[in-house]
Amino acid sequence: MAAQAEPSLLVDYAPVMLWQAGPDRARSFFNQPWLDFTGRPLEAELGFGWMEGMHPEDRARCEQVCQQGFASRAPFTLDFRLRRNDGEWRWLLETARPLCQDGQFTGFLGSCVDITDMRQAMEERRRALAERELLLAELHHRVKNNAQATTSFLGLQASRATSPEVAAALRGAATRVMLATLVQDRMFRIAENATIDLGAELLATAQAAVDVVGRPGIVIEAEMEPGLLLPVSQATPLALIVNELVVNAARHAFADRPAGTIRLALRRPAPGLGELMVADDGVGLPEAQRRNTPQGCLGLHLVPRLARQAHASLRLDVDGGTKATLRFACG
Structure with missing residues (x-):
């Protein structure tokens, strides 16, 4: 021993x-x-x-x-x-x-x-984070101002357009820029490493989209499972997807009537898996657009790209309306 x-x-x-x-x-x-x-x-x-x-x-x-x-x-x-x-x-x-x-x-x-070295390292990190936050705030401010200027320019061009189709397209683009800016602005106010209640954010995004489009007869029905938290980097493209889908539905799905319903559902079908569904009871998509990567509509053309950013799978179904289903990993 x-x-x-x-x-x-x-x-x-x-x-x-x-x-x-x-x-x-x-x-x-x-x-x-x-x-x-x-x-x-x-x-x-x-x-x-x-x-x-x-x-x-x-x-x-x-x-x-x-x-x-x-x-x-x-x-x-x-x-x-x-x-x-x-x-x-x-x-x-x-x-x-x-x-x-x-x-x-x-x-x-x-x-x-x-602990001197540790304190110095923490102070340097704190200083670097403060500088980064300052730069991000300045960048956000400039992007927001540019988006507002773009929205105003598109609106001005729409008022000067002689073609009704061109005027409608310009107004639509202005609306999309404005709504996307609202989503980004809300997300920017959340700390980068924080999580966000996805259900509450998506519901707020959908309601804002309907309000801006100006279709008072459209009703949003929501079934949002509480407590589904995602990091901002993943929640942002999902919110932008909801924005695009709701705008498309509000503008095109109910062209034959003044009222309609847009359903929004969020759930966990399995552990570690989230599912988002946006559906309407409108006229559905034209035959040429019934694909997962439609080309005929700008909003639906953006959705697959945003889904890839959110690391989500996308499925579009047309049966008595249009339904988009996204599945993504979640904690």
Whole structure:
């Protein structure tokens, strides 16, 4: 059996700085890594001498935490700057636990590790994220302004067009740009690494599309399974798909009557799988457009591309109306 090292040898070879204090908070022991860090003799560190090396800005805060810990005899953690033997201020993370012997409180045992590099890395990351957010906000602002300018230009051209077909196409394009901008604007306000309640977002998108198209007789019926969360990067193309499908239905599916119904359903058919369905009870698609990649309608031409962005499969069915079904991976 291998011989065990002496306790005093173990604490001096421990990869952390250790200290011990009595009930009066005066330090009675420091291990060798602590002394090597400060470059001061043990006699200078004992009692409250070690605090001479603490950064003046951290002393009041540390004193308060230590006093509360000793008074309540509860573990505590704090961070502070301590001067290293070369004069550099280094951030330490200290963890302290109460000591008891024969049921009597005898003080605290603490350990410290140097976290300066970690703090610097976190600060650099925070600064980089802040710069990135600023750039994204500026980019979003410019894209939004450009989209608004494009919408205004298309509307102006539509008012000047002599052909009713051209005017309708220009107004349709202006509406699509505006609605897509609304979707992107809502998504931009959500943190990139956050998830979004897909059902609520898709319902809001569908209602906005119907309102903008201006068909008051159209009703949206929704069956949205709650709690289906997706990251923004995946939810955005799905919202744009709903936008396109609802706009198409509102404009073309009910050309023979003033009213109609658009059904919106979201569910989990299996673990890890989401299914989105958008259907209408309108006239259906012309024969030339009954494909999964239709060419005759701009909105339906965009949907397969958006489905690929969302990593979703797409199926279009025409039977007493038009139904689009998308399946995608979800958590």
